[in-house]
Amino acid sequence: QGTRVGFYATTCPKAESIVKSTVQSHLNSDPTLAAGLLRMHFHDCFVRGCDASVLVTGSATERTAFANLELRGFEVIDDAKTQLEAACPGVVSCADILALAARDSVVLSGGLSWQVPTGRKDGRVSQASDVNNLPAPTDSVDVQKQKFAAKGLNTQDLVTLVGGHTIGTTACQFFSNRLYNFTGNGPDPSIDPSFVPQLQALCPQNRGGSNRVPLDTGSQLKFDTSYYANLRNGRGILESDEALWNDASTKMFVQRYLGLRGLLGLSFSVEFGNSMVKMGNIGVKTGADGEIRKICSAFN
Ligand code: HEM
Ligand SMILES: [Ca+2]
Numbered sequence: 001q002g003t004r005v006g007f008y009a010t011t012c013p014k015a016e017s018i019v020k021s022t023v024q025s026h027l028n029s030d031p032t033l034a035a036g037l038l039r040m041h042f043h044d045c046f047v048r049g050c051d052a053s054v055l056v057t058g059s060a061t062e063r064t065a066f067a068n069l070e071l072r073g074f075e076v077i078d079d080a081k082t083q084l085e086a087a088c089p090g091v092v093s094c095a096d097i098l099a100l101a102a103r104d105s106v107v108l109s110g111g112l113s114w115q116v117p118t119g120r121k122d123g124r125v126s127q128a129s130d131v132n133n134l135p136a137p138t139d140s141v142d143v144q145k146q147k148f149a150a151k152g153l154n155t156q157d158l159v160t161l162v163g164g165h166t167i168g169t170t171a172c173q174f175f176s177n178r179l180y181n182f183t184g185n186g187p188d189p190s191i192d193p194s195f196v197p198q199l200q201a202l203c204p205q206n207r208g209g210s211n212r213v214p215l216d217t218g219s220q221l222k223f224d225t226s227y228y229a230n231l232r233n234g235r236g237i238l239e240s241d242e243a244l245w246n247d248a249s250t251k252m253f254v255q256r257y258l259g260l261r262g263l264l265g266l267s268f269s270v271e272f273g274n275s276m277v278k279m280g281n282i283g284v285k286t287g288a289d290g291e292i293r294k295i296c297s298a299f300n
């Protein structure tokens with residue numbers, strides 16, 4: 001796979017601490033950026049591999065694709081890159097900065113840490129038209145599984161990584177179809193009926209599509225298992241999220257993360273790191289495959 005833990009130990013020993021302190025200082029002023037950085041790494045890895053293709057600006061780059069319009073935290077990556085270029089010019093890739101920043105975001109939100117293998121090169125291509133195989137919030141469990149399997153990720157990885165929704169928010173436009181006219185008339189029956197009016201108030205019908213709602217009600221800044229408890233209680237926000245509770249193969253992992261009786265327990269905080277390492281190795285470029293960008297938003 002080409003990456004290894006401690007890749008910069010001799011060439012830029014402070015690389016990981018520089019990323020961490022940069023993420024820390026940005027989260028101090030805006031803790032919601034943790035979610036932005038985690039999601040950005042996912043959107044990078046699923047399109048042309050973890051190669052920072054998502055960071056490039058310009059017409060028709062990935063950043064201009066619909067699925068990426070709400071990505072947040074680019075300024076954190078740029079800030080870390082500036083400091084890394086001062087400390088060790090031309091050494092640390094933007095793809096690695098993004099992988100490290102995603103880990104640090106989880107840890108600073110209360111999650112358990114993991115070691116991030118590094119050594120990714122930055123890609124030389126970024127095309128909006130490549131951003132079509134990302135999962136959609138209306139995807140069934142079967143489609144979600146297929147999209148993850150196409151990247152070498154299994155059902156456990158799917159349930160675990162989507163657990164990233166324990167932090168952050170979604171725009172109403174991605175789920176408000178569930179609140180009003182889901183099956184011709186009335187809300188999606190898989191939503192807890194007592195939760196529906198709450199969501200309707202946050203997302204008024206035919207307006208407020210850009211209003212934002214926490215993906216994990218009551219715990220949007222904390223990296224915990226509350227997201228899974230919400231799924232069990234019919235309080236998942238996206239249709240794709242609640243579906244994980246209504247399919248036997250994915251429900252089993254949700255139950256195990258919740259430590260429900262009779263099933264072998266599984267630690268979400270441990271497994272999240274394991275699955276992130278797998279996701280972080282998707283399509284990694286090494287050697288002459290790629291470059292070390294000077295600026296993360298532009299090819300050299
Ligand atoms: C089936 C897979 C997935 C689907 C359908 C999905 C869908 C979505 C949607 C629709 C949003 C709201 C976007 C917006 O309003 O701008 C969102 C937000 C988010 N997603 Fe996912 N996602 C998936 C998997 C993942 C994975 C694997 C991760 C990370 C490991 C992740 C992390 C996040 C985070 C942290 C946010 C909040 C972003 C913020 O607050 O800015 N998602 N996701
Ligand atoms: Ca990429």
Ligand SMILES: [Ca+2]
Binds near residue numbers: 166167221
């Ligand atoms: Ca949470």
